[in-house]
Amino acid sequence: MLTSIPVTEISPRCSTCGMGQLCLPVGMSQQDLLKMDTLVQERVRVHKGETLYRMGDPLTAVYAVRFGTLKTHVTLEDGRSQITGFHLPGEIVGLDGLGEMQHASDATALEDAEVCVVRFSELQALSGDLPSLQTQFLRLMSKEISQDQVMLMTLGSMRAEERLAAFLVNLSERLSARGYSSSEFVLRMSREEIGSYLGLKLETVSRLFSRFAEAGLIQIRQRHVKLIDMAGIKQIYNRSC
Amino acid sequence: MLTSIPVTEISPRCSTCGMGQLCLPVGMSQQDLLKMDTLVQERVRVHKGETLYRMGDPLTAVYAVRFGTLKTHVTLEDGRSQITGFHLPGEIVGLDGLGEMQHASDATALEDAEVCVVRFSELQALSGDLPSLQTQFLRLMSKEISQDQVMLMTLGSMRAEERLAAFLVNLSERLSARGYSSSEFVLRMSREEIGSYLGLKLETVSRLFSRFAEAGLIQIRQRHVKLIDMAGIKQIYNRSC
DNA sequence: CGTGAGATTGAAGTCCATCAATGGTTGTGG
DNA sequence: CCACAACCATTGATGGACTTCAATCTCACG
Numbered sequence: 001m002l003t004s005i006p007v008t009e010i011s012p013r014c015s016t017c018g019m020g021q022l023c024l025p026v027g028m029s030q031q032d033l034l035k036m037d038t039l040v041q042e043r044v045r046v047h048k049g050e051t052l053y054r055m056g057d058p059l060t061a062v063y064a065v066r067f068g069t070l071k072t073h074v075t076l077e078d079g080r081s082q083i084t085g086f087h088l089p090g091e092i093v094g095l096d097g098l099g100e101m102q103h104a105s106d107a108t109a110l111e112d113a114e115v116c117v118v119r120f121s122e123l124q125a126l127s128g129d130l131p132s133l134q135t136q137f138l139r140l141m142s143k144e145i146s147q148d149q150v151m152l153m154t155l156g157s158m159r160a161e162e163r164l165a166a167f168l169v170n171l172s173e174r175l176s177a178r179g180y181s182s183s184e185f186v187l188r189m190s191r192e193e194i195g196s197y198l199g200l201k202l203e204t205v206s207r208l209f210s211r212f213a214e215a216g217l218i219q220i221r222q223r224h225v226k227l228i229d230m231a232g233i234k235q236i237y238n239r240s241c
Numbered sequence: 242m243l244t245s246i247p248v249t250e251i252s253p254r255c256s257t258c259g260m261g262q263l264c265l266p267v268g269m270s271q272q273d274l275l276k277m278d279t280l281v282q283e284r285v286r287v288h289k290g291e292t293l294y295r296m297g298d299p300l301t302a303v304y305a306v307r308f309g310t311l312k313t314h315v316t317l318e319d320g321r322s323q324i325t326g327f328h329l330p331g332e333i334v335g336l337d338g339l340g341e342m343q344h345a346s347d348a349t350a351l352e353d354a355e356v357c358v359v360r361f362s363e364l365q366a367l368s369g370d371l372p373s374l375q376t377q378f379l380r381l382m383s384k385e386i387s388q389d390q391v392m393l394m395t396l397g398s399m400r401a402e403e404r405l406a407a408f409l410v411n412l413s414e415r416l417s418a419r420g421y422s423s424s425e426f427v428l429r430m431s432r433e434e435i436g437s438y439l440g441l442k443l444e445t446v447s448r449l450f451s452r453f454a455e456a457g458l459i460q461i462r463q464r465h466v467k468l469i470d471m472a473g474i475k476q477i478y479n480r481s482c
Numbered sequence: 483c484g485t486g487a488g489a490t491t492g493a494a495g496t497c498c499a500t501c502a503a504t505g506g507t508t509g510t511g512g
Numbered sequence: 513c514c515a516c517a518a519c520c521a522t523t524g525a526t527g528g529a530c531t532t533c534a535a536t537c538t539c540a541c542g
Contacts, residue, residue, distance in 0.1 A: 199397035
């Protein structure tokens with residue numbers, strides 16, 4: 001089950017959180033940052049494979065990933081499902097549900113994770129005397145829209161190898177922004193999950209990884225990846241064929 | 242060129258605009274609605290084929306479609322481009338650029354159109370003492386995210402005929418909400434544009450239209466469509482194959 | 483150490499793209 | 513107002529990219 005962890009005096013707060021430069025507080029003054037400390041009064045532990053929320057659940061909060069990795073996915077009646085995003089620490093999930101105040105996707109942990117619960121009521125209240133929070137929240141929503149549109153481009157007009165190359169580079173950059181190595185990392189998702197995200201079958205993903213490795217672009221052993229020739233990888237989707 | 246039309250005393254305003262129940266003012270009290278009248282101080286006429294904004298342009302406003310149809314599209318360096326949305330009256334375009342305050346896509350008119358210019362500075366100012374505007378704006382952004390995610394699902398896991406059927410139904414519903422016939426309408430976009438949006442080639446779109454017509458699901462002559470068997474069309478993408 | 487989920491690799495098949503030729507509609511300028 | 517051009521749409525034939533089906537293989541975990 002999901003474990004709830006109350007935030008106490010001694011817990012880390014927004015003002016002291018290492019994710020600050022990636023999360024809601026981006027660009028806030030020290031003064032504003034201190035006001036943020038009342039925003040999150042609860043955190044939730046989500047173990048690998050557990051679900052944070054499901055499509056249709058009433059939305060009372062959005063969630064900032066504190067550590068771990070989540071996936072968001074939508075499912076059709078006939079069982080087909082599509083992963084709409086992988087979410088790293090500092091990213092917000094649940095934004096797609098604010099319109100109807102009920103979640104428009106499922107969110108599941110790919111590894112043990114912890115999220116900060118950002119109650120929508122608190123968010124609204126605090127936004128009143130913290131315009132920078134308002135602005136920052138809009139900015140995050142807007143970024144989500146433009147990222148989804150890049151993904152639409154990827155699914156709509158790129159070939160399989162271009163999609164996978166773009167995926168690797170995107171992941172690399174996001175990990176790098178979080179202080180991890182940009183050239184060597186562990187995939188938290190299966191071939192099937194990568195395939196679902198990229199609109200491909202798991203066998204195709206596997207074959208492409210093998211081909212990339214053969215071409216000397218990457219090394220891959222199970223879920224451990226090393227990017228060898230970053231320029232070469234980028235060329236796959238940059239070449240003006 | 243784009244024609245700017247100042248909003249004067251006698252111009253239609255938000256409080257009297259027929260699009261009210263679809264646009265920013267949704268669900269506002271009469272009192273709030275009157276405050277909205279200061280929000281839009283300019284409208285812009287965009288003729289068929291003209292561009293409202295381009296990717297990279299600094300963003301100073303978002304735009305509410307008043308009449309006509311727009312498309313938004315993103316382009317890669319190599320020239321490939323993807324249509325990310327078709328926008329009908331009452332819908333807001335430009336939301337994807339708020340994150341960086343510069344536009345993340347191009348917006349082009351498919352037919353002569355007019356948009357209300359919603360300056361971001363005005364929006365922020367007015368949001369201060371009009372919380373319902375704030376809420377409504379968040380709601381619209383959130384809907385855009387969840388719509389994009391439905392589109393990701395469509396591109397990532399549906400077959401060609403399912404995509405086209407879903408497209409027709411979606412368009413039908415949106416036209417219906419605007420007071421037009423849900424069963425008979427004119428496509429404002431070419432086969433190629435439909436194909437770009439759905440991740441298909443124009444020949445595929447054309448063939449599918451012909452097949453749908455042969456199956457008695459629709460009638461189609463150039464851009465004039467009549468949906469004959471709505472249940473049958475929905476079955477194409479609902480059947481639990 | 484054994485088991486089972488996940489990953490790899492091969493062979494065959496399908497769906498959609500590409501290439502190509504023709505037909506239809508719209509709009510423009512003589 | 514007509515003729516022509518330009519654009520858009522249709523349809524057929526062929527090919528290729530990715531999927532599907534299937535048989536191992538690998539490794540993480542009890």
